[in-house]
Amino acid sequence: MDPFLTQNIDRYRSLVAAYAPPARKPESSIPNPDIQIGARIRPILPDEAAEGLVAGVYPRSASLSAIADVHELRKSVRGQPGLTSSSYTVDCVFGPDDSTGDVYKELVEPLVPWAWGGGVGTLFAYGQTGSGKTFTVTAIERLVAEQLMGGQLEGEREVHVCIFELAGNVAFDLLNSHKRISILEDSFGATQLVGATEHTPITTSALLSLIDNASAFRKTASTDRNAASSRTHAMCRLRIANPAIPAADDGLLFLVDLAGSEAARDIAEHSADRMKETREINTSLSILKDCIRGRAQLDVGAGKGKAPYIPFRASALTKTLKHVFDPAGARACKTAVVACVSPSVVDAGPSKNTLRYAELLRVTMPKGRGLVEKESVPASWGNERVQEWIGKSSGTPPISASLLAPTETGAQLVRLPQSLFISRCEKTPGVSSEQALAFYSKLWRLHIDSQAAQTSSAPIPRVIAQAEPSTPFACHIHPGMFVRYKPPHPTGLDTNIAAILCPDWAVETEVKDYYGKDVKGVRGEGERRYLCAMVAPSIMPGAWELDLGRQCVVEVREMEAEVLMEWDVATRYWFMTV
Numbered sequence: 001m002d003p004f005l006t007q008n009i010d011r012y013r014s015l016v017a018a019y020a021p022p023a024r025k026p027e028s029s030i031p032n033p034d035i036q037i038g039a040r041i042r043p044i045l046p047d048e049a050a051e052g053l054v055a056g057v058y059p060r061s062a063s064l065s066a067i068a069d070v071h072e073l074r075k076s077v078r079g080q081p082g083l084t085s086s087s088y089t090v091d092c093v094f095g096p097d098d099s100t101g102d103v104y105k106e107l108v109e110p111l112v113p114w115a116w117g118g119g120v121g122t123l124f125a126y127g128q129t130g131s132g133k134t135f136t137v138t139a140i141e142r143l144v145a146e147q148l149m150g151g152q153l154e155g156e157r158e159v160h161v162c163i164f165e166l167a168g169n170v171a172f173d174l175l176n177s178h179k180r181i182s183i184l185e186d187s188f189g190a191t192q193l194v195g196a197t198e199h200t201p202i203t204t205s206a207l208l209s210l211i212d213n214a215s216a217f218r219k220t221a222s223t224d225r226n227a228a229s230s231r232t233h234a235m236c237r238l239r240i241a242n243p244a245i246p247a248a249d250d251g252l253l254f255l256v257d258l259a260g261s262e263a264a265r266d267i268a269e270h271s272a273d274r275m276k277e278t279r280e281i282n283t284s285l286s287i288l289k290d291c292i293r294g295r296a297q298l299d300v301g302a303g304k305g306k307a308p309y310i311p312f313r314a315s316a317l318t319k320t321l322k323h324v325f326d327p328a329g330a331r332a333c334k335t336a337v338v339a340c341v342s343p344s345v346v347d348a349g350p351s352k353n354t355l356r357y358a359e360l361l362r363v364t365m366p367k368g369r370g371l372v373e374k375e376s377v378p379a380s381w382g383n384e385r386v387q388e389w390i391g392k393s394s395g396t397p398p399i400s401a402s403l404l405a406p407t408e409t410g411a412q413l414v415r416l417p418q419s420l421f422i423s424r425c426e427k428t429p430g431v432s433s434e435q436a437l438a439f440y441s442k443l444w445r446l447h448i449d450s451q452a453a454q455t456s457s458a459p460i461p462r463v464i465a466q467a468e469p470s471t472p473f474a475c476h477i478h479p480g481m482f483v484r485y486k487p488p489h490p491t492g493l494d495t496n497i498a499a500i501l502c503p504d505w506a507v508e509t510e511v512k513d514y515y516g517k518d519v520k521g522v523r524g525e526g527e528r529r530y531l532c533a534m535v536a537p538s539i540m541p542g543a544w545e546l547d548l549g550r551q552c553v554v555e556v557r558e559m560e561a562e563v564l565m566e567w568d569v570a571t572r573y574w575f576m577t578v
């Protein structure tokens with residue numbers, strides 16, 4: 001321990017005991033129900049106590065607190081040393097006396113029935129090396145196995161498990177002798193773990209023994225701070241299929257034990273390889289933070305403005321979790337994060353970093369965010385209106401609103417996984433799976449129509465040059481350029497933007513365009529005309545899709561302006577450049 005602290009340990013203890021936190025301003029926001037951020041402060045370990053280490057990180061109150069305080073001793077030029085305290089707010093802080101069962105109950109338990117019902121649940125544990133991530137995740141995996149396979153959850157499911165670790169951008173199968181696997185995106189955009197073995201345990205003990213086998217293969221290497229430090233991200237993926245609804249998406253539950261982050265002072269003695277490994281880990285954690293935050297912002301602010309950028313393709317870790325982060329995937333996700341913290345005062349610096357990271361992940365919702373209910377927008381409905389709509393629109397026999405949506409708002413009902421929605425509908429006597437599926441489709445049609453209507457009232461695109469044939473705009477028309485044009489007649493399609501594909505004389509076959517005009521022109525004759533692909537509003541507000549299936553011929557004189565569009569790799573939509 002630092003000699004300054006050792007000499008002043010009694011003063012430090014008395015300052016901490018006398019610490020009176022400043023009065024808190026009332027929270028102006030409420031927690032996001034789909035992402036829970038917790039912090040777990042582990043106990044001082046026997047060898048730390050033997051070294052004389054004292055605690056410097058505390059939950060603010062004995063019962064479940066939302067604030068963690070970090071106290072450091074400050075040198076003062078004149079007089080006695082003082083106390084510098086930093087406070088961090090998350091959703092719940094677990095102290096040294098709280099068990100993994102408490103963490104599980106608060107953060108992880110809701111993810112299991114969610115994934116069982118077809119949703120995507122993810123648990124991340126992160127923190128400094130030696131802060132208790134593996135301890136926490138290992139115990140949580142056992143509790144998940146018991147809840148999932150214990151027969152308490154409704155209906156029949158097949159549980160498939162796959163456990164692997166990521167070292168940098170390379171993945172290894174922990175259930176198949178540490179064989180290398182590839183993380184690839186298939187032509188449908190789904191992430192595939194090529195070469196990974198998936199097991200289908202049918203009992204709790206079978207699942208537990210797979211988990212135990214996997215942890216034996218986990219690559220460990222000694223670090224300065226933890227003799228068995230995990231230098232890789234370990235991921236347990238549970239895929240839960242519902243044989244009764246084969247068309248529904250499988251539920252997914254990811255339990256992720258992230259590699260330990262190391263502070264600069266702890267890596268000073270590392271070899272070049274270890275430095276590189278540490279840099280890679282810290283980079284992937286930083287990308288993960290951007291993805292978790294981006295996804296939470298998207299969920300909270302859905303329907304407002306430009307979608308946040310979610311860089312999930314920037315690391316192997318987040319690419320593997322595409323289901324969680326890809327906004328285009330539109331999977332209903334619930335996420336829990338446990339920030340693991342060492343209690344020791346000598347680790348106050350890294351503990352502050354961990355807690356700061358946790359605070360950054362927290363995206364809350366404005367309190368009393370006025371839901372202006374609109375009849376045609378299901379996502380704006382409160383629970384009362386949802387229940388009324390279910391009663392009126394669910395067919396015969398009417399689906400029980402209290403069984404389908406006991407508390408859900410419209411936005412929550414839309415995000416309910418298909419499988420869960422259908423199984424809730426089927427609880428009403430006489431309701432068949434066909435009626436339930438038709439009702440699910442009806443809700444989604446209404447939702448998509450309402451989103452499209454909101455998008456089409458998006459601001460008019462920025463115009464950068466007027467299209468007079470004699471202007472530079474007319475001279476620099478080229479394939480790939482976007483233009484605003486005057487459609488020859490209304491089509492019901494709410495767009496007047498097109499991407500230029502080629503001059504129409506370049507098309508070999510005689511075909512008709514979307515408006516019924518002949519596509520084939522003759523080079524050098526008459527008006528300059530271009531074959532274009534229409535650009536239509538997507539279901540995501542402010543985003544546009546290039547519709548190659550709808551092509552039209554646009555004459556230069558029909559073009560009004562060039563439009564600058566930007567391709568967003570994460571959402572796979574086009575956005576107007578502002």
Ligand SMILES: Nc1ncnc2c1ncn2[C@@H]1O[C@H](COP(=O)(O)OP(=O)(O)OP(=O)(O)O)[C@@H](O)[C@H]1O
Nearest residue numbers: 042043129130131132133134135226229230259260
């Ligand atoms: N809540 C806890 N109660 C008791 N002991 C704990 C607790 N959390 C962690 N420990 C102990 O602390 C030590 C370090 O824990 P662990 O290996 O889980 O850290 P880690 O964060 O996974 O580290 P690394 O990133 O280096 O793998 C272990 O000996 C573990 O048993």
